[in-house]
Amino acid sequence: MRHHDGFLKVGTTFVFGTILLVFLLLGSSMVLGEANTQPALAQLDSIYRELDALYVDLHQTPELSLQEEKTAGKMAARLRTLGFEVTTGVGGNGVVGVLRNGNGPTVMLRTDLDALPMEEKTGLPFASKMRAKNPAGETVPVMHACGHDVHMTSWVGAATLLVRAKDRWRGTLVMVGQPAEELVSGAAAMLADGLFTRFPKPDFAVGIHDIGYLPSGQVGVVPGYMLANVNTVEVTFYGKGGHGSTPHATVDPIVMAARAVVAFQTIVAREVDPIEHAVVSVGSFHAGTKSNIIPDEAKLQITVRSYKDEVQKQLLAAIARIAKGEAIAAGAPREPRVWVDPQMAHATFNDEALTRRLSAALARTLGESNVVPFPPMMGSEDFSEYGRAGAPATMFWIGATEPARFAAAKAKGELPPNNHSSLYAPDRERTIRTGVATLTLSALELLGKRDATLTTK
Secondary structure, three states: OOOOOOOOOOOOHHHHHHHHHHHHHOOOOOOOOOOOOOHHHOOHHHHHHHHHHHHHHHHHOOOEOOOOHHHHHHHHHHHHHHOOEEEEEEOOOEEEEEEEEOOOOEEEEEEEOOEEOOOOOOOOOOOOOOEEEOOOOOEEEOEOOOOHHHHHHHHHHHHHHHHHOHHHOEEEEEEEEEOOOOOOOHHHHHHHOOOOOOOOOOOEEEEEEEEEEEEOOOEEEOOEEEEOEEEEEEEEEEOEOEEOOOHHHOEOHHHHHHHHHHHHHHHHHHHOOOOOOEEEEEEEEEEOOOOOEEOOEEEEEEEEEEOOHHHHHHHHHHHHHHHHHHHHHHOOOOOOEEEEOOOOEOOEEEOHHHHHHHHHHHHHHHOHHHEEEOOOOOOOOOOHHHHHOOOOEEEEEEEEEOHHHHHHHHHHOOOOOOOOOOOOOOOHHHHHHHHHHHHHHHHHHHOEOOOHHHOOO
16 A cells, blocks of 8 residues: 555554544444434345445455556446446546436545455455556555455445435435545546546535444544545665775765654654644665675655644655754765655545534434544545545545454454454445445435435434
């Protein structure tokens, strides 16, 4: 998943602690259907076997970012069968399906299509054995370790139920299958290719993401900031190499870089307002080839994360300032190269009014105990681009760990396997059913001409 670590590139201590606290407080989930029922969900049982087969197929045949041709074709074919106007090749391998059903709001439901370059170690009978060429031309294993197979299956299920319930809503339904989420580039590419101009611009956009840190059957709700801005920064320090026995005749870039690593830790601790969320982590340090050779240069790779744009700019400026200062202090022959990857993820902000409205609708059907608060995290997701482009948007977490397994882990004070783990294996039936229900109920809440019987009192 590169620098942004896709949706949930967790890794930070405070996030782990917050999740663990919530994890320990949560109980086991209620199976979907034990709460109040919703007429539009009545046919979920009749389509579940087909959805399960789709999930298994998608899980076995993952494709890397920018290579999602077959996956996109499967999604497009499903939408065409349901009667959507389908366009493919949007922003790469993006799929857009439009279903017009009279006058009313326009609601967009989004799924992502791509998988990760990881070897699956779940032991499932349908575990992925796929291999593919990465951008460097290397053959790598491929796995749906981030749960996009769950997202696609839930998306198809919701589209199916909403088509069957056309007499209960009015408006326009836009189904978006987005490529390259793991590179945080697919949403921007689709928007640049006219997603909001060639097709009906949504009044609302809704997405889901499964997560192992909730029991299956539960939905996690995060009003406001949900996920973070992310930049990757590379800093290269230039020195004057030489023999390790004569350091006085050199300018050591390793010492420069080491001092910078320590100094970078003061940015969050001493420069950023303590109320704000910020992370500066040096993830790689490359220098030298042998113990008795002082190299000519040293390179750092850094992940930089925050919620607010102004804080992100502050972090990036401080990194550049400190790097240049260390080079000056060491008498470096030239300034360090500070490179900020232009491909960044923007913070995912869930429209607060929309999130409250939809979480209330979900609670009426799934039960209040199954629609639970969840903490913001410092991972990233390019679903954020749709909100930044002007569509009020929200994303929900969908629990993916089997409830008994969740309870056993909770009793030990442990966390179950989560996204981006080679062991990540969602409890597929509960997870898919909850994903379908979340997307379907959200769309029905937002689309026009809701029958009074749709709202369970």
